[in-house]
Amino acid sequence: xxxxxxxxxxxxxxxxxxxxxxxxxxxxxxxxxxxxxxxxxxxxxxxxxxxxxxxxxxxxxxxxxxxxxxxxxxxxxxxxxxxxxxxxxxxxxxxxxxxxxxxxxxxxxxxxxxxxxxxxxxxxxxxxxxxxxxxxxxxxxxxxxxxxxxxxxxxxxxxxxxxxxxxxxxxxxxxxxxxxxxxxxxxxxxxxxxxxxxxxxxxxxxxxxxxxxxxxxxxxxxxxxxxxxxxxxxxxxxxxxxxxxxxxxxxxxxxxxxxxxxxxxxxxxxxxxxxxxxxxxxxxxxxxxxxxxxxxxxxxxxxxxxxxxxxxxxxxxxxxxxxxxxxxxxxxxxxxxxxxxxxxxxxxxxxxxxxxxxxxxxxxxxxxxxxxxxxxxxxxxxxxxxxxxxxxxxxxxxxxxxxxxxxxxxxxxxxxxxxxxxxxxxxxxxxxxxxxxxxxxxxxxxxxxxxxxxxxxxxxxxxxxxxxxxxxxxxxxxxxxxxxxxxxxxxxxxxxxxxxxxxxxxxxxxxxxxxxxxxxxxxxxxxxxxxxxxxxxxxxxxxxxxxxxxxxxxxxxxxxxxxxxxxxxxxxxxxxxxxxxxxxxxxxxxxxxxxxxxxxxxxxxxxxxxxxxxxxxxxxxxxxxxxxxxxxxxxxxxxxxxxxxxxxxxxxxxxxxxxxxxxxxxxxxxxxxxxxxxxxxxxxxxxxxxxxxxxxxxxxxxxxxxxxxxxxxxxxxxxxxxxxxxxxxxxxxxxxxxxxxxxxxxxxxxxxxxxxxxxxxxxxxxxxxxxxxxxxxxxxxxxxxxxxxxxxxxxxxxxxxxxxxxxxxxxxxxxxxxxxxxxxxxxxxxxxxxxxxxxxxxxxxxxxxxxxxxxxxxxxxxxxxxxxxxxxxxxxxxxxxxxxxxxxxxxxxxxxxxxxxxxxxxxxxxxxxxxxxxxxxxxxxxxxxxxxxxxxxxxxxxxxxxxxxxxxxxxxxxxxxxx
Numbered sequence: 001x002x003x004x005x006x007x008x009x010x011x012x013x014x015x016x017x018x019x020x021x022x023x024x025x026x027x028x029x030x031x032x033x034x035x036x037x038x039x040x041x042x043x044x045x046x047x048x049x050x051x052x053x054x055x056x057x058x059x060x061x062x063x064x065x066x067x068x069x070x071x072x073x074x075x076x077x078x079x080x081x082x083x084x085x086x087x088x089x090x091x092x093x094x095x096x097x098x099x100x101x102x103x104x105x106x107x108x109x110x111x112x113x114x115x116x117x118x119x120x121x122x123x124x125x126x127x128x129x130x131x132x133x134x135x136x137x138x139x140x141x142x143x144x145x146x147x148x149x150x151x152x153x154x155x156x157x158x159x160x161x162x163x164x165x166x167x168x169x170x171x172x173x174x175x176x177x178x179x180x181x182x183x184x185x186x187x188x189x190x191x192x193x194x195x196x197x198x199x200x201x202x203x204x205x206x207x208x209x210x211x212x213x214x215x216x217x218x219x220x221x222x223x224x225x226x227x228x229x230x231x232x233x234x235x236x237x238x239x240x241x242x243x244x245x246x247x248x249x250x251x252x253x254x255x256x257x258x259x260x261x262x263x264x265x266x267x268x269x270x271x272x273x274x275x276x277x278x279x280x281x282x283x284x285x286x287x288x289x290x291x292x293x294x295x296x297x298x299x300x301x302x303x304x305x306x307x308x309x310x311x312x313x314x315x316x317x318x319x320x321x322x323x324x325x326x327x328x329x330x331x332x333x334x335x336x337x338x339x340x341x342x343x344x345x346x347x348x349x350x351x352x353x354x355x356x357x358x359x360x361x362x363x364x365x366x367x368x369x370x371x372x373x374x375x376x377x378x379x380x381x382x383x384x385x386x387x388x389x390x391x392x393x394x395x396x397x398x399x400x401x402x403x404x405x406x407x408x409x410x411x412x413x414x415x416x417x418x419x420x421x422x423x424x425x426x427x428x429x430x431x432x433x434x435x436x437x438x439x440x441x442x443x444x445x446x447x448x449x450x451x452x453x454x455x456x457x458x459x460x461x462x463x464x465x466x467x468x469x470x471x472x473x474x475x476x477x478x479x480x481x482x483x484x485x486x487x488x489x490x491x492x493x494x495x496x497x498x499x500x501x502x503x504x505x506x507x508x509x510x511x512x513x514x515x516x517x518x519x520x521x522x523x524x525x526x527x528x529x530x531x532x533x534x535x536x537x538x539x540x541x542x543x544x545x546x547x548x549x550x551x552x553x554x555x556x557x558x559x560x561x562x563x564x565x566x567x568x569x570x571x572x573x574x575x576x577x578x579x580x581x582x583x584x585x586x587x588x589x590x591x592x593x594x595x596x597x598x599x600x601x602x603x604x605x606x607x608x609x610x611x612x613x614x615x616x617x618x619x620x621x622x623x624x625x626x627x628x629x630x631x632x633x634x635x636x637x638x639x640x641x642x643x644x645x646x647x648x649x650x651x652x653x654x655x656x657x658x659x660x661x662x663x664x665x666x667x668x669x670x671x672x673x674x675x676x677x678x679x680x681x682x683x684x685x686x687x688x689x690x691x692x693x694x695x696x697x698x699x700x701x702x703x704x705x706x707x708x709x710x711x712x713x714x715x716x717x718x719x720x721x722x723x724x725x726x727x728x729x730x731x732x733x734x735x736x737x738x739x740x741x742x743x744x745x746x747x748x749x750x751x752x753x754x755x756x757x758x759x760x761x762x763x764x765x766x767x768x769x770x771x772x773x774x775x776x777x778x779x780x781x782x783x784x785x786x787x788x789x790x791x792x793x794x795x796x797x798x799x800x801x802x803x804x805x806x807x808x809x810x811x812x813x814x815x816x817x818x819x820x821x822x823x824x825x826x827x828x829x830x831x832x833x834x835x836x837x838x839x840x841x842x843x844x845x846x847x848x849x850x851x852x853x854x855x856x857x858x859x860x861x862x863x864x865x866x867x868x869x870x871x872x873x874x875x876x877x878x879x880x881x882x883x884x885x886x887x888x889x890x891x892x893x894x895x896x897x898x899x900x901x902x903x904x905x906x907x908x909x910x911x912x913x914x915x916x917x918x919x920x921x922x923x924x925x926x927x928x929x930x931x932x933x934x935x936x937x938x939x940x941x942x943x944x945x946x947x948x949x950x951x952x953x954x955x956x957x958x959x960x961x962x963x
Contacts, residue, residue: 027080027088029105029112034226036105036112038088040080042073043103043136043225046112046183051229053181056139058199062101062116064220065130067123071097096122109269110262111184111226118218125212132204133223134185138175145201146174146255147194148263151531152481153239154497154524156506167450168482170194171533172224173201174259180230184262188221188270190483191451208449215414221485224266231258233683235530242523242646242669243506245882245943250644260530268535272462272489273469275537278596278629278636279491281382281474282310282318283437286500286546286601290342291572294366295325302606304373309605309614311377314623315598317434317472318374320345320381327364330570334390335440336406344427345370345383351423352391358427371432380434382474383427387411387420387457388440394419399447411441411456412448421463428468435472435491436464441479454482458489465489474599475540484533492540492597497524500546500601502907502914508646508669509880509916511868511951513906514582515726516916517545517601518589519646519669525593526645526652536639541594543587544601547577548908566909574908575606578614579869580856581952585667587625588698588728592654592665595629595636609858635662642684643676648882648946651676651723657733660689663697664731668723671822671880671949677720680713680733689715691736698730699955702754705731706745711782711807712736725822725949738784744769745780745809750957757781762790764808769795770957773816773844780809795959815960817842825877825933825948835935837948841875843927845953849873852952868904868919872952875925878904879918879935880946886915891936894925899933919951 027038035047042060047053063072071094078090078101090101098120104113116133150168151159163169172186173194187203195202203223211218237254240246287306293299303322310318323330324346332349333340340348345367350356374381390398390407397409397416409416424436438461442453457479465473466489473490480486480493487493498504500517508519521542528534551573553565579586579602590598604610629636635656644650646669653666653676662685668674680686692713696703705721707713713736723729747755747769755769764781771777779794783806792801792810799810819842827835853873864870879890879901892899899920907914925931937945 027082029086029088029103031086031105031107031109033110034105034112036103038103040077042090042101043112043114046225046227048110048227048229053179053227053229055177055181055183055227057136058139059135059137061135063132063135064099064116064118064128066097066118066121066128067126069095069097071099073101091119096120106269110228110265111224114223114225116220121213124214125210128207128209128211128218130204130206131220132202133187133220134201134203136185136201138177138183138199138201140177140181140199142175142177142196142199144176145196146176146259147196148172148174148255148531148533150190150481150483151238152497153241153527154505154520156241158238166481167191167444170203171483172203172263174255175201176230176256180232182228182230182256182259182262184224184226184228184259184266186263186266187223188485189451189454190485191454205451206449207451207455209412209452209455212414222270226262226266228258228262230256233257235260239523239527239531239645240647241506242519242648243508243883244648245941246647246649255530260533263533264529264535267484267488267533268537270488271535271537272465275472275491275596277633278598279472280315280317280598280600280626281472282306282315282379282600282603283474284319285321285384286544287603287606288547288549288569288573288575289320289322290339291570292322292606293325294322294346294370295327299323300366300370303370305611306603306605307374307377307379309603309611310600311379312619312623313600313603314626315600316378317380317382319384319437319474320370321384322346324366326366334406335386335388336401337440340386340389343384343386343389345381345431345433348386348389352389354393358423358430363431367431375432380472382435382437382472383431383433384437384439385424386440387438387460388443391416391419399445401443402446408443408445410445410448410453411460412445412452413456417456417460420460421467424460424464425467428471435474437474437476438490439476441477443478454486458486461489484538487534487538490538492538492594492599493528493534495524495540495542495594495599496520497527500542502546502548502905503550503911507906507914507916509882509884509946510669510671510726511876511878511904511916511919512579512582512585512726513545513869514579514586515669516906517542518582518586522589522593522652522667523646526641529593529639530641536637537596539594539596539639541590541596541598542601543590543598544579544583544603545586547574547602549573550907550909552909576610576858576864577602577607577867577870578604578610580852580872581954582869583618584621584698585726585728587622588665588730589667591625591629592667592730593639595639596633598626598629613856613858615855632656632663634658638662638685640685642678649674649943653678655684657685659687660692661734662686662732664694664733666723666729666731668725668727670946671725671878671951672824672947673722673724673820673822675720675722677718680715680717680719686715686733689735691715693734693736694719695732695734696729697732698728700748703748704743704745706778706780706782708778709804709807709809711745711780711809724820724955725824726951727821739782740784742781742783745782745807746777747771747779748957750959759783759787759789762788764789764792764801766792766794767796768959770959771812771814772818772820772955773814773842773958774818776811776813778809778811780807782807795961797961813962814958815962816844816958819845819950819953819956821953821955823950823953827933827935827948835937836933838930838932840930841922841925841927841950844956845875846927848954848956849875849923849952866902867908873923874921874952875923876951877920877922878949878951880949881917881940882944882946884915884917886910886912888918888938890918890938892920893934894920894922895932922950
């Protein structure tokens, strides 16, 4: 039918057919941003209208190898068809093959797309050996090029290791030309081989894939060519790993910011039915929901409490993976991890064996009831699926694993793809689930090319998404490691980029696991966004953490000599795990970097005590921020990285700005307070407007950060501020308004009344202005006009005003002793190299800890006290060392007596790779007393020792001024 329509159009419009165009004749495709010109052989130029950058091409060719035939565009003159305003087709007759090269520009694209299609072949079945869609000669000189490629730093690999250990290779090429022009040339798969030689660039891949003409036309993956102006701001070629000491200077040997933006824009253009607004997913297995048996009345009650809590937080979907003794048996699981018994809502084993058919069999009542209960609480359930399970319906699907003695279904099989597509769609329609989580997806199995398996999974995902566009698709192992063209139909790839359980990644040195997981998630999202070209719509959020599921079993005392055993706990284990002081940092981290896909993990639902004391205020805070992502979705869509990625010694952040307003999210993952500097210009996305206010949303809501000496900020200004250790800060940027009343700058509210100012007869009166005890501040007032101020009072005290036009300020010190969040003990070395210092903890800190104990009155166990993020009423002292080792020998004294130091792990069990450092519990020391402290460290690399800091302290405020 498609070709019949084309023939009719060509008959009616003969001018659109150019079988023998002369070289002088040209055709073009264009939209509001891009113009592409063509001659009788293909593409001749691409122009970016906004910047005026144009790139000329001297030659545009292609080739492909099918069976024993290599077909080349140079071997025959094509027919040229332009049957519509957005497409030009070059049709080649090469022996028994008819091949079409299709060029397109859609209305919103900033690039031209090229795709090869095999319309007819002499054989019904053939093997596609090699595709070379991009074979270009540039007319302009190429000064340099950058080839983005497979790169997985989240597992500790550099680019060379990633390319060696994974089958993926190149993602395309960025060509740099004179006059700051750039050209992006990419093809939509991660298996590319880029060969650039002078003015020529060749980009191809080797599918090694069987094709049957009965499946329809064979089409290459789409190629994209885009032109842009380079920004001159380049990224480092590789990221500094967040748990290691970064290099002294950040290199600029990687991609230009404009190159990243061009590729990301191209990926966004091909997203398949992305969610129209931000989503939220509670992940049941991070609560160890597999330990809950919903085949029992007690298990059903516990799981409904999880659903109810998720609902109260405003989470809209939940990944459902409990055990169900009525439907499945863990010992019969066919996967190497023995998780099959929780798949497909408990029916996974039966689906694999064919004992339950999604297309026709009755949904068990307990599954139907749990889905209905979730819907009654506005929470849709996601089914958990392993596509690689050895489904027994057709033995031709099955292959042996390379390293493990297990059998798998291969996604290279077209009939297996069809089976999955049919049954996934049927299961969703019959049950009414909200979507799927796919894990253990494809494993680069033997018997077929890696590309063929990748192509098969992409086909399954795209078919499912097109059939049920509204569903949530949670992506897990292992397709997150194969680049953005793998994720077009999913909601997002794997949060944290690998397994999120404690032993699966090297932790940042921090005592709170929510902060550790947040730092890891921001690091990975920096990679997704800036090295994998993921648009905001598919970058995964990650809030809180995954709870430990294993424990160490000591050697048997009677037999002795046996090594310590690690045991997976299938019975109830660690239901209590809420990080009371870390969850806010973690949620803000998720929203800042992955706010379109808010993946929520451990919540206080399984443990009755945590559920009982989970306050309405804390629930409202979480619900409010999840609602914020939907209310500000256009800003979330414009999320970009600013500053540097999370790392030792660095602060990091993101901006979400549209035009002249938006938001800044800033994080200090270090315990030491650090400066942050940014510019109010296009580096953060601020492209319009002249003057601005910076209003804090968190932690001090309503606080206005003023420009020193002016109050109001101007576009281009440099903003410098200091971030407390382990802190998150959120600002809103708005155009400075015309004022009818004075507004107070740099003052914080510490009660129900906000800081306010009143000007009467030359006297400026400020009230309810607070700051941290011991801190010095410039407190200012922005007036509606330049009325003269002769006298100024602050909280009832006379202060000295300084006026510059409409801005009046005064410098004050707030009363009390400074003891900030992550307060550091200043240490100095003695003659023998030992470090010594002193500190005083104000009584108000202990009052804060006591109040917290009343607000979170959990009956802690001995095991709970061994977990540093639990029992937050303790005053902990942390010795922070980058790249710590639990075999290190460290000694400390307090007031001349040995201080007992404990080892902290994110794993909650002794596990060397999960070690974060040494700590001590100082909850019982005397307040308002000067204490001496000494520390002996082993030999460390320069900069490895970060310092000694207090934890579990939150900032205090006072309105009293120092006299």
